[in-house]
Amino acid sequence: MAGSSVKLIPERDGYLLGGERVEGFPDQADLPERQRVKIARWATQLRPDEVTVDQRALLERQPQPPSPRRRAARQRSDMLSSPLVRALWSTLDEQQQSLVLNPDRRVGDGARFPLTVGKLAALVQADRQKIRRWGDNHLLPSTRDHNGHRQYGAAAAIVAFALEGSKQNDREFYGDVVRSDDPLAAVRRAVGLVTFSAFASGARVVADDLERTSRSLRLVADALTEAARRTAELVDRDAPDNEVVQRVSGPAVALHDIGAIVRLSVPADDTVVA
Amino acid sequence: MASPAHDRLFHYTSEDAARSIIDDESDGFGLYFTVGTGNWHGHGMYATDIAPVDTMSMDDVNAYCFGGGATYAELNYALVLLPYNAEHRFVQTGNPYEWVISVSQALEVIRLETLLMKIQCFDNAGWTTVWFNEDFSMMTSG
Numbered sequence: 076m077a078g079s080s081v082k083l084i085p086e087r088d089g090y091l092l093g094g095e096r097v098e099g100f101p102d103q104a105d106l107p108e109r110q111r112v113k114i115a116r117w118a119t120q121l122r123p124d125e126v127t128v129d130q131r132a133l134l135e136r137q138p139q140p141p142s143p144r145r146r147a148a149r150q151r152s153d154m155l156s157s158p159l160v161r162a163l164w165s166t167l168d169e170q171q172q173s174l175v176l177n178p179d180r181r182v183g184d185g186a187r188f189p190l191t192v193g194k195l196a197a198l199v200q201a202d203r204q205k206i207r208r209w210g211d212n213h214l215l216p217s218t219r220d221h222n223g224h225r226q227y228g229a230a231a232a233i234v235a236f237a238l239e240g241s242k243q244n245d246r247e248f249y250g251d252v253v254r255s256d257d258p259l260a261a262v263r264r265a266v267g268l269v270t271f272s273a274f275a276s277g278a279r280v281v282a283d284d285l286e287r288t289s290r291s292l293r294l295v296a297d298a299l300t301e302a303a304r305r306t307a308e309l310v311d312r313d314a315p316d317n318e319v320v321q322r323v324s325g326p327a328v329a330l331h332d333i334g335a336i337v338r339l340s341v342p343a344d345d346t347v348v349a
Numbered sequence: 350m351a352s353p354a355h356d357r358l359f360h361y362t363s364e365d366a367a368r369s370i371i372d373d374e375s376d377g378f379g380l381y382f383t384v385g386t387g388n389w390h391g392h393g394m395y396a397t398d399i400a401p402v403d404t405m406s407m408d409d410v411n412a413y414c415f416g417g418g419a420t421y422a423e424l425n426y427a428l429v430l431l432p433y434n435a436e437h438r439f440v441q442t443g444n445p446y447e448w449v450i451s452v453s454q455a456l457e458v459i460r461l462e463t464l465l466m467k468i469q470c471f472d473n474a475g476w477t478t479v480w481f482n483e484d485f486s487m488m489t490s491g
Contacts, residue, residue, distance in 0.1 A: 083462075083463065083486060084486050087431075119460070120436045120460055138377055140381045140458045144373065145383050148365050152362070153386050156423055158418070176421055176425050176471075187365075187368060228363075228365050229363055229365060229422045
């Protein structure tokens with residue numbers, strides 16, 4: 076019995092044990108705990124009225140989700156679906172998009188997200204110091220592993236490709252925005268000035284480009300609107316003023332971090348994952 | 350509710366999110382989904398009946414379920430799901446291509462041991478199975 080494994084039968088009304096069908100999901104006390112846990116979980120999900128006290132106790136002894144790793148993955152996924160990151164995706168060329176989908180193709184060694192500093196550097200073909208500097212300047216979204224090392228998801232890869240494709244002066248400007256006492260004012264100023272300059276230059280304006288730019292700005296506007304709504308909710312919930320101020324207008328708030336504000340309920344970017 | 354015509358539903362997601370489901374399973378947490386912060390039709394686990402068959406699947410899901418706003422990086426993995434168990438049932442939203450198991454808040458856990466059949470991944474060659482639920486017997490009983 077100790078070596079037997081259990082399988083859920085396709086009709087989901089019982090399980091197979093040593094090739095024999097068992098009706099329902101009774102506990103098998105002489106099976107290894109891992110097998111008993113499976114049966115208890117099936118019982119909970121398929122015959123909740125028949126779960127025994129022992130099965131409940133067994134489940135309570137198991138690690139309770141979500142795991143720290145899952146919280147970090149969830150945070151990276153939320154960042155990936157941020158309108159700001161979505162807006163950057165369309166600025167990547169076909170090869171860069173393909174590498175975000177399959178980092179292994181360039182990095183090798185079965186690389187998959189989340190990536191370390193070294194692997195992200197290899198993916199975007201930038202040196203490690205540059206990736207570290209972007210991280211230190213809050214330009215790249217990241218989580219941390221149990222050793223405190225930064226981990227980078229697909230959102231970071233998209234931002235990194237966009238940064239690598241920009242000019243040094245531009246990157247310095249982004250860093251200045253991050254360090255500004257009032258980053259949102261800097262954003263307003265930049266959007267106004269850059270848009271004005273683009274039109275004032277008399278450069279040819281292509282309808283497709285206008286539509287793409289308009290769509291990107293709408294995504295950013297949606298993120299800002301959502302951030303404003305969430306902030307209002309936080310205030311409505313009588314959060315301490317200093318918490319609202321700290322989380323919404325602190326100096327670490329950069330363009331990409333507006334997305335993080337939208338997700339106030341999720342641990343902050345630098346949360347150390349245990 | 351999911352109709353009998355839909356014996357499978359599909360939750361499209363990122364590699365990072367899909368892999369964390371597999372990794373946590375092997376670490377003893379079991380199979381579970383953690384609800385995100387998006388709340389298109391309320392918080393919950395969303396799925397569609399658009400099956401992963403080719404590149405167009407991601408385009409269709411993007412168009413019909415994300416308003417065209419999502420990127421391939423958010424959609425290149427698909428969880429293949431049964432539509433219900435005794436605990437949960439996917440219920441159709443106002444969108445004819447979209448179903449949801451509703452929960453009250455973000456980060457809530459939905460257990461998947463009896464719902465998740467396999468996980469598929471898109472690469473240039475098409476959709477391939479990268480993980481399947483070994484706890485499901487392949488043989489019908491009786």
